[in-house]
Amino acid sequence: MPFTLTETFKTRAALVCARYPRKDAALIPLLQELQREKGYVAEEAMDALAVFLGLPYSRVKAVVTFYTMFNRVPAGKYHLQVCRNVSCHMAGAPGLLARLREKLGIAEGETTKDGLFTLSAVECLGACGTAPVMQVNDTYFEKLDAGKLDALLEDLRHGRLRAIGR
Amino acid sequence: MENILLKDKVESLEGYFAAGGYRPLKKALAMKPAEITEEVKRSGLRGRGGAGFPTGLKWSFIPKDAQGPRYLVCNADEGEPGTFKDRELMLKNPHALIEGMAIAGYAIGAGAGYIYIRGEFAAEADLLEREIFAARGKGFIGSNILGSGFSFELYVHRGAGAYICGEETALLESLEGFKGQPRLKPPFPAVKGLFGAPTVINNVETLAAVPAIIEKGGAWYASIGTPKSAGTKLFCVSGPVNKPGVYELPLGVSFKELLEKHCGGLKAGVRLKAVIPGGSSTPVLTAAEAMAAALDYESLAAAGSMLGSGAVIVIPEGQCMVKLLQVLARFYHHESCGQCTPCREGCGWIEKILNRLEEGRGTARDIETLYSAADGMLGRTICPLADAMAMPVMSFVKKFREEFEAHAAGRCCAPEAAGKH
Ligand SMILES: Cc1cc2nc3c(=O)[nH]c(=O)nc-3n(C[C@H](O)[C@H](O)[C@H](O)COP(=O)(O)O)c2cc1C
Ligand code: SF4
Ligand code: FES
Numbered sequence: 280m281p282f283t284l285t286e287t288f289k290t291r292a293a294l295v296c297a298r299y300p301r302k303d304a305a306l307i308p309l310l311q312e313l314q315r316e317k318g319y320v321a322e323e324a325m326d327a328l329a330v331f332l333g334l335p336y337s338r339v340k341a342v343v344t345f346y347t348m349f350n351r352v353p354a355g356k357y358h359l360q361v362c363r364n365v366s367c368h369m370a371g372a373p374g375l376l377a378r379l380r381e382k383l384g385i386a387e388g389e390t391t392k393d394g395l396f397t398l399s400a401v402e403c404l405g406a407c408g409t410a411p412v413m414q415v416n417d418t419y420f421e422k423l424d425a426g427k428l429d430a431l432l433e434d435l436r437h438g439r440l441r442a443i444g445r
Numbered sequence: 446m447e448n449i450l451l452k453d454k455v456e457s458l459e460g461y462f463a464a465g466g467y468r469p470l471k472k473a474l475a476m477k478p479a480e481i482t483e484e485v486k487r488s489g490l491r492g493r494g495g496a497g498f499p500t501g502l503k504w505s506f507i508p509k510d511a512q513g514p515r516y517l518v519c520n521a522d523e524g525e526p527g528t529f530k531d532r533e534l535m536l537k538n539p540h541a542l543i544e545g546m547a548i549a550g551y552a553i554g555a556g557a558g559y560i561y562i563r564g565e566f567a568a569e570a571d572l573l574e575r576e577i578f579a580a581r582g583k584g585f586i587g588s589n590i591l592g593s594g595f596s597f598e599l600y601v602h603r604g605a606g607a608y609i610c611g612e613e614t615a616l617l618e619s620l621e622g623f624k625g626q627p628r629l630k631p632p633f634p635a636v637k638g639l640f641g642a643p644t645v646i647n648n649v650e651t652l653a654a655v656p657a658i659i660e661k662g663g664a665w666y667a668s669i670g671t672p673k674s675a676g677t678k679l680f681c682v683s684g685p686v687n688k689p690g691v692y693e694l695p696l697g698v699s700f701k702e703l704l705e706k707h708c709g710g711l712k713a714g715v716r717l718k719a720v721i722p723g724g725s726s727t728p729v730l731t732a733a734e735a736m737a738a739a740l741d742y743e744s745l746a747a748a749g750s751m752l753g754s755g756a757v758i759v760i761p762e763g764q765c766m767v768k769l770l771q772v773l774a775r776f777y778h779h780e781s782c783g784q785c786t787p788c789r790e791g792c793g794w795i796e797k798i799l800n801r802l803e804e805g806r807g808t809a810r811d812i813e814t815l816y817s818a819a820d821g822m823l824g825r826t827i828c829p830l831a832d833a834m835a836m837p838v839m840s841f842v843k844k845f846r847e848e849f850e851a852h853a854a855g856r857c858c859a860p861e862a863a864g865k866h
């Protein structure tokens with residue numbers, strides 16, 4: 280599949296590059312931009328960006344594989360990221376993860392067949408005071424319990440991703 | 446005591462301004478840059494990111510005669526497990542950070558600053574961009590700030606998921622568009638930092654304290670807290686307490702006061718087992734040690750731990766210490782950047798042994814191996830991540846040895862918690 284950078288992207292990219300004295304510093308922000316557009320960063324997109332920034336493909340690839348927030352395959356419409364670190368662990372994260380595995384019929388790292396949900400276990404999200412925490416796409420859901428989790432899944436199934444009060 | 450950082454009604458520029466905000470910037474711009482650094486030295490302010498390095502001293506390491514650009518970088522990566530203070534501070538008082546950066550930028554002669562914020566904090570990054578835009582509109586950021594001739598650009602740079610990027614030189618690598626692998630020091634960032642230029646890197650909470658110090662003076666700030674640990678600190682308390690959250694208190698406050706007076710005590714029916722006082726990298730304290738501890742740099746060092754980022758993790762009876770250490774080992778192993786053999790291999794080894802012990806396949810010898818593996822990682826690596834793994838391992842094994850022994854003998858020590866595994 281040929282991949283071309285859109286004009287909108289190129290216009291944004293020029294603004295992003297201008298924030299840095301060297302334009303290759305814009306690599307990560309631009310990968311984020313690409314992921315925002317498509318939901319993931321395909322090999323072809325990495326290649327196109329490498330050409331655009333005048334960088335070797337290997338550098339782009341190394342960066343994409345180093346950072347956990349880049350998806351190299353399309354993720355589900357909702358990416359459920361459950362914190363498994365110590366404060367969330369004590370507050371019941373393993374139970375939440377088990378519940379999600381069971382309800383969605385997938386393991387961590389997998390996507391449901393309908394493409395709606397991807398499940399991940401992630402490290403501390405910096406919100407331990409309101410543990411247990413799950414991030415769905417960009418939005419934090421805090422002080423979760425089984426009931427809230429079920430309600431949230433229902434909401435998402437109906438296309439509603441909305442923040443709840445902390 | 447009145448809060449310096451966490452205040453009400455200062456989320457917006459209007460609110461912040463009405464509360465006297467940006468007056469310190471005006472005052473600072475009428476001072477000589479070196480006078481500002483002196484004032485910050487006098488305040489006794491120390492880095493709030495974890496290491497506690499004196500802030501004014503750090504600023505003074507920028508070579509006086511350096512030609513070319515200089516940079517100021519704010520570390521808003523907030524990845525240390527247990528830590529959630531910078532997020533709260535950025536949401537509640539973003540302009541204290543923005544103003545603090547403008548003042549620090551002026552003090553060190555930086556023309557630009559970057560806030561490196563962890564990628565997961567999308568809402569917080571959007572908010573910062575909005576508030577910087579507002580500050581620029583009023584002439585507090587940008588060219589010729591308040592007619593002083595000093596220009597300072599400020600950008601938000603989002604991370605992409607990697608705990609190691611909280612380490613300052615990994616952060617610089619990441620900001621330059623590379624993998625976040627820590628650099629060998631020297632050269633130190635003050636001499637050769639971002640894009641090869643002299644750079645100061647400070648935590649969000651450190652920079653946000655600067656406006657108040659300029660406004661009220663270093664001596665005033667130094668009068669808060671203890672003689673060596675000056676000022677207030679944001680303590681983030683997580684675990685089974687009635688009111689977990691972020692509390693701004695003078696350094697030197699006792700853990701007991703933090704727990705009982707501010708956090709409303711332990712939840713009903715909960716008994717204290719242990720406390721990690723400064724984020725997951727700091728040595729654990731037993732309940733008795735914690736109840737006797739004061740929370741400042743020196744007291745916690747004397748108690749065998751560290752103030753770290755001020756992340757107080759409360760661990761109740763019923764939690765299995767082997768399991769919790771396994772959770773931490775999985776984390777550090779996952780986050781090791783892999784450059785140094787002792788760290789890469791050591792973290793992997795430790796995780797494996799803990800998996801064995803957790804699954805009931807461990808032996809008594811595993812406990813010795815665990816301890817000596819950790820010991821062998823200390824102080825041998827490019828960055829302190831290896832130490833950050835070793836310190837919890839050694840303290841958990843030393844202080845809760847019987848639980849490790851029970852596992853080695855095939856029994857989980859905390860049957861009440863078994864269902865929660
Ligand atoms: C593995 C590792 C992770 C770190 N993570 C953070 C972090 O998330 N935020 C932070 O401010 N400092 C972090 N630090 C400390 C920084 O390296 C650095 O000391 C700090 O940003 C300096 O600012 P300060 O002097 O204002 O504390 C980390 C250090 C290490 C070794
Ligand atoms: S100690 Fe670990 S994380 Fe730090 S540089 Fe070495 S391998 Fe990387
Ligand atoms: S441990 Fe889950 S948000 Fe920090």
